[in-house]
Amino acid sequence: MNKTPLYPIKFTPILKDKIWGGQKLKNILNKNSDLPNVGESWEISDVEGDTSIVSNGSLKGQSLKQLLETYKQDLLGIQNYRIFKDKFPLLIKFIDAKEDLSIQLHPNDELAAKRHNSFGKTEMWYTLQADDDANLIVGFNQEMTREKYLKHLNNKTLPEILNFDKVKEGDTYFIEVGRIHAIGAGVMVAEIQQTSDITYRVYDWDRVDDNGNERELHNDLAIDAFDFDMPDNFRVNYSKTANESNEMVSCPYFTTHYIELDKTLQKENHQDSFFIYICVDGEATIKIDDTSELIKKGETVLIPAAAKQFEISATYAKLLEVYV
Template structure:
């Protein structure tokens, strides 16, 4: 097997901006692209391979064909034919609705789905104006939560952050959150499309209708724990891996490289994904397959990859994630 690129799945939204198309160097007139699904196995939105002998196959076909050779033997035993991660770029020109996602147990019981634990890496912040919400800043009960939805005061209970490029937020299932206006982020999450909409600022569509809220469903899904700071603390450093998040669903590090580097994956029983956010580089695996990757691109190395040589073109910054 060889390193895989996929055709992006572009989604125009009412809150979408205009950053994704130039960021990804795409030739399309599609407007208000709020999301680029980089690597997806969500039913109906399966990514299609863009390069090599497997070009034209979707990710679902690839997992069924290559099994553990693609995802790792332990991952295949755990997830079967379901690729476990969904990778996105998100560009928010307006505030998204306030949401929460169920954990595995609740999602399985209610929706026959995996839960959704996720993380955000802030790429751009609209010149310092971007903000997001993550977690509760004061203790409330489920009944108080429902009352705050009803009287439009739920935002008073949420931690609100002005964000900078490089900020990281880990969002375990159950944590209330919302991407705010001006955020341009990379998102890594479990493969799940189950979202409970908590609050939508009473916005109305063109027909004057408000969107459905899932107040009762979300009451049982929320983790009401209050933490002092929901931002992930780390110290940026060049030319070495900086681990950002490790959890049962993914491990993610950031690389900010001005020098070439060799990655040793010989002991890792998993695929590896690079999500490039700045600059460019050439990646070459242990079998001699080479690909160039630049800002706005994502690449999937199959679990058979033992080593990756990264040749930097002046500078490159990317996220590395695996299960």
């Protein structure tokens, strides 16, 4: 096993044209694209067919897959490598919904493995920007049963039973598998999720594409993936104490902290994990040994697990800190 070059690793964003996408990823987060409706920027991805490519430093041009195969536990951490082998466990995205996304949910690990040879898709959203009166849809607005849900689905009255939450910058949601959800028009989020591209679409607002075709729905698969007994615990309350890591979400798949920074932080990696930093406002410099990398709003870096000390400095930055 080769020793991992220790520096903050950046990747070239993988941009996705979506029927519901807009211009904010280009105009606000400075993503470079000629696509007409940029809906997603995949910042760090090991999804088959969409593997991230390093954009900086001595590893430039190598894929995330190559890094995993070459550097193994030095990149992931000992325990993570034992579990995930040469598969990166997280997918990091920015999403811009100019129009409502489809109503959807994701399967758990067991169903996803059996049906799709994939991980499940537990995820979280951090709201980067929201237009006035913009909503996220998360969960139901009443107690729900399979029978009641199917009645509304078949009658095309599903929106009547969905929970619409008005959102603003900084609002954070934890979306467990089996929970119905959708990003509403006018909302831009950072999304942290298991490495999976398995989505069960149950309703798409009767939309059609340029050829008059509706998008595929997955209701036969989705009905077995629902957890109708979930409590309404999806809103994430977190503190914003300056210059320290404030826990937002901690689950078996990832832990995410919020950091509001206006000085230099010395970081010790006691987690036996890589770290990911997502800059959601301002800019910060991350330094490992003698190598530093500037990270601006809308950028993401990966710190290898073998980096046991590093520092982050800023005059003003808001960061999401993620590890497994």
